[in-house]
Amino acid sequence: MRSGFMRGSLRDDRPVRAFVGIPLPDDLSDRLEEVAAGLRFGRAIPAENMHVTLAFLDEQPEEVLADLHEELAGLHLRAPEIAIEGLDLFGGDKPRLLFAAVMPNEALAELHKKVRQAARAAGIALSHERFRPHVTLRRFQRLGFGERDALERFLTLSGAFHAPAFRPVIFEMVQSHLSHEGATYETLASYPLGQ
Template sequence: MRSFIALPLPDDLADQLERFAARLKLGRPQPFENLHITLAFLGDQPQEALQDLHEVLDATPLPAIHAEFTGLEPLGGKQPSVLGLMVSGVDGVQKQVLSCARRAGITLPHRRFRAHVTLARLPRKPLPDDMTALGHALETHGAVRFPAVQLNTLSMYQSELHPDGARYEVLADYPLTS
């Protein structure tokens, strides 16, 4: 099962981000229900591995997070695939989540972690107009800030790919404590 561990956003912030992304007129803006901060992409895992991870996460006390949302960045390498709103304050819990995955027997590839909320998926083969729109978005909104929030929930998601984009379903929630 294709899955990941993420921090869901409060509804009011997700609503603001969805409206902001739509105003950028760039790529494919992410809908409200797809806005989150991915901490660990698990890829395809057997049900048993996800159950083991669930048990480890359920037994591990994790702290609530004070997250700050500042600045837009194109992410995904030389040819960016997404426009992200950068997030600070989540690195510690991300490392704990990776540790939980290892304890559950899940081996994850080593990737540089850049905490963000994906606001828009960019075209795979961008046209000059797409690159102009990206440049304009970065020039006019690159230093955008959204209110800092307290995040009190971690979630395990299932991800199903569809022609019109991914659909996510929450498999389990884990409370983060203050």
């Protein structure tokens, strides 16, 4: 993991797909991976990729990410409490992902707001979706025959999952490398949070 983002550190001149997020402790991501393994369909998110997204940056030139790094490095914020309270779905009648819900709180909302302000200051246009802090566990294309019922049964059995709260010591800027097997992540820079 790198603490400082360096200009010219990326491999080529192509735009970089990236996000800013909070990593999870290994024990929590391992537990979430085990719970999500109760479903046999959809694309599972490996434990090492689980995080709470603060801002999805889409594809950006390296120079823009370097500017964002400078903005983020100047932030001095207290660590939010991250508490998982239940599993749910995004997508309504056509579920597109299973997630673990993160309890909203003032410090988390402030961190999200400051990261978005930093992104805008670096010239990044972000989507205007409402912030629903979560950890993605599985992604779905289309549910096959019987899978909707299996998903409902799974939520009945495991939907009340919760985990003790933790306070992260860092948040990160992460590059996402896409492939047919799914995404792999590379930390570009990390930023300390006050306790």
